[in-house]
Amino acid sequence: MPILSPADQEYLRQVFVERLRDPITIQLFTQRVTQISIPGYECATCRETNQLLEEVAALSEKITLEMYDLLQEGAKGREAGVEEIPAIILKGHNKGTLRFIGVPAGYEFATLIEDIIDVSRGTTELSPLSRETLAKLAQPVHIKVFVTPTCPYCPGVARLAHMMAIESEKVTADVIEVSEFPHIAQRYRIFAVPKVVINESLEFEGARPEAAFVAMVESVARAQAEPEQDSSA
Template sequence: MGLLRDEDKAYLKKEFEKSLKNDVRLILFSSEDEHCIYCKETRQLLEEVSGLSDKILLEVHDIKSEDAKTMGVEHTPTIVITDSESRLGSRIKFIGIPSGYEFTTLIKDIMFVSSGELEVSPETKEALKGVNSKLLIEVYVTPSCPYCPKAVLVAHQFAMISEKIEGVMIESLEFPSLADRWSVMGVPHTVIRNLDKGNVVQFVGAYPETHVINFVKDADEGKNVDMR
């Protein structure tokens, strides 16, 4: 039995026909290990989605492969979304299955990457050009959180714009050890790590991009901010 309903497939197929312009690569890193509870379901989900358009190209790699090392992937399942030329590299990631409300995030990301048409303002795009440090934006979510997709989409779009930024969705129920590292209690919980300077900015809630860009600037400047 498929994970997507027939009516949902029909709707998405029409939306993809209208929105997709260039090829999009969905790169799944998976494992046959029994500890990867959602690897099978994640692969099935991506197979169903990629089957709705010839512009969505699905690749599946083992977590122990060289590709995983190259893309900095350590957990299964992990999805990397990139363009056909890999200009985006591995900057846009999902760690965990994009189920529940996060399925919408997956679909919108595909459309963003394919069309190049984002939802952030020109002012935000200009501000992101000034980022100098290497930043990792991790957004901890749960499938039942209706506000989480907004936070993830902001992080992912920032990563699409700036080569200095990596945006990662982390399903906190699926990866409690990662969530516990930052004492995640409520979601969406965003952690911005400056990989060059070592400082951390974190906050809880789905802030608009105009607020998030200020948090990014704080992280870039080496500030430690805790708004939990």
């Protein structure tokens, strides 16, 4: 049974016709369905994520879906920085790296669709000042945005993080559906979402305006660069 209704499929097909510009690739790191159960490698949402992305990719000839089994193709996963599955990586005109960890369901499905469009076009709605700031980042920045499918405030934060990754080669942005990964929720003490962690050193809960979020990213990159400058003096 399809996940997307016929009406949703037709709507998205038209959106892709109107808004996609160049081809993009969706890389999905997953667990292939087998008859063998491997302890410690069960993936509760891989089947759903596989089907969802297959349905999305079928709506446009400009979308290519590549699927990798993390157990069988571990080297490819390590190269892509993938530790948990399902993991989705979008590739097109983005300068940095943007990933979804977990199924992009609920409110986060809209984030996925808008990301696909931005990666295809190579443009975002970030302000010129934000783009200028991101272009001058002194050090790489890894942003983790923890979300749940039922959080109405999460997509705005997730989109900002992913837009920064599209605009800057120094930004890696992960959107993590934290309810799928209790060990991650425990490690990062997730009691409310959205929660953002930047370079494991700065964290905050709730949404922030674009300018404030970009300023935090810039401050973390600058702070990381300063010790290196001091040591070389």
